[in-house]
Amino acid sequence: MTRVARTLGAGLKNLGALLAGLALAWLLAELLLALLLPPPLRYLEPQPLHIPDPELGWLVKPNQHSFTIDRPVATDSHGFRSPEPRAAKDTTGLRVLCLGDSQTFGNGTDQAETWPMRLEARLLALLPGRTVEVLNGGAQGYDTAQETGLLARLAPRLEPDVVVIGFYLNDLGELLRRDLPGAVDPLTHQFRRVGAVKRNVPYALIYLVKRSRVVTLVSWQIRQQRARSREDQNGLVLLGNTPPEYERSWQIVAGCLARADSLCRARRARLVVFPVPTGHEFVKEFPREQYRSRLLALADSLGIQTLDPTPVMKAQGGGFKRYFITWDGHINRETHDLIARLLAEGILQRRPA
Numbered sequence: 001m002t003r004v005a006r007t008l009g010a011g012l013k014n015l016g017a018l019l020a021g022l023a024l025a026w027l028l029a030e031l032l033l034a035l036l037l038p039p040p041l042r043y044l045e046p047q048p049l050h051i052p053d054p055e056l057g058w059l060v061k062p063n064q065h066s067f068t069i070d071r072p073v074a075t076d077s078h079g080f081r082s083p084e085p086r087a088a089k090d091t092t093g094l095r096v097l098c099l100g101d102s103q104t105f106g107n108g109t110d111q112a113e114t115w116p117m118r119l120e121a122r123l124l125a126l127l128p129g130r131t132v133e134v135l136n137g138g139a140q141g142y143d144t145a146q147e148t149g150l151l152a153r154l155a156p157r158l159e160p161d162v163v164v165i166g167f168y169l170n171d172l173g174e175l176l177r178r179d180l181p182g183a184v185d186p187l188t189h190q191f192r193r194v195g196a197v198k199r200n201v202p203y204a205l206i207y208l209v210k211r212s213r214v215v216t217l218v219s220w221q222i223r224q225q226r227a228r229s230r231e232d233q234n235g236l237v238l239l240g241n242t243p244p245e246y247e248r249s250w251q252i253v254a255g256c257l258a259r260a261d262s263l264c265r266a267r268r269a270r271l272v273v274f275p276v277p278t279g280h281e282f283v284k285e286f287p288r289e290q291y292r293s294r295l296l297a298l299a300d301s302l303g304i305q306t307l308d309p310t311p312v313m314k315a316q317g318g319g320f321k322r323y324f325i326t327w328d329g330h331i332n333r334e335t336h337d338l339i340a341r342l343l344a345e346g347i348l349q350r351r352p353a
Helices: 003-036 115-126 144-158 196-200 203-209 213-228 233-239 244-266 292-301 309-316 333-349
Strands: 050-053 057-060 065-068 071-074 094-099 132-136 162-167 270-275
Touching (some): 094 144, 115 132, 115 162, 115 333, 144 162, 144 244, 162 244, 162 333, 244 270, 244 292, 270 292, 270 309, 270 333, 309 333
Parallel strands (some): 094 132, 094 162, 162 270
Antiparallel strands (some): 050 057, 065 071
């Protein structure tokens, strides 16, 4: 054996020992974290699918069967995550159209546990003998402008009595996007991948890696650190230091809410707007926040009915783990149910004309 061969053999042995040591350390870390942490999220394929739309960017794909994390998703012919509405509306009944992003769609939540479906269940119990339909028009990644555009398209056809828009903190940044056209691949019905890893690694492998507790913990810590950073735009809004570019976002929000209210009034429907709770506010206090307070003030100035679930949740007690999905950040079924309760009370206190 030559000297080069011996050196190469020794190098390969050392590399093998290093890799074996790393694998053993990883396995021990996984076992230790299994005793200390909740299990990672289990993603099943396919995740919710979408179709391109020239005006709105995308729509939830109709008549699909997919998953949001590991919870089944079934949509109707409109792409709603709710039962098919009656072909002919019951004029003596109550039809509620719910609009929003993934928080309304119900990421990581069973269909029956989403706030639109919990709202329907509560209204049916409170209005015995009446027909009640609550339609979940939430769509992943939507902003206020897309939701208003969808309302303009659907209102004449569906004739809702009440329209509810769930506004979320990240809408402010999303309203400034310029990449809506082409965001969805028309062949796969998935959002186009961004970044070298996502573009070149199959989703099945990505979802498999996400089942690692080590990967889950590291990625969650990175997300949390970004959220705490003063460079995070949403964090600045909560700190009371709204970035200058977000002033443009608030102008767009004002225009969208005015348009949505006008659309509703033209059809004798009522508009209700609320800020979806954000996990940030259940980790620390933000006494100068310009998220909920600013949205509520804006809606009030337009004469739009509002509600704010966050103070109710804080009065009940409990932090992030009680109200949000671990490792994800979307609202959980308890928060969905609380939102539905507050909405049912608000809708019945001020019945539509």
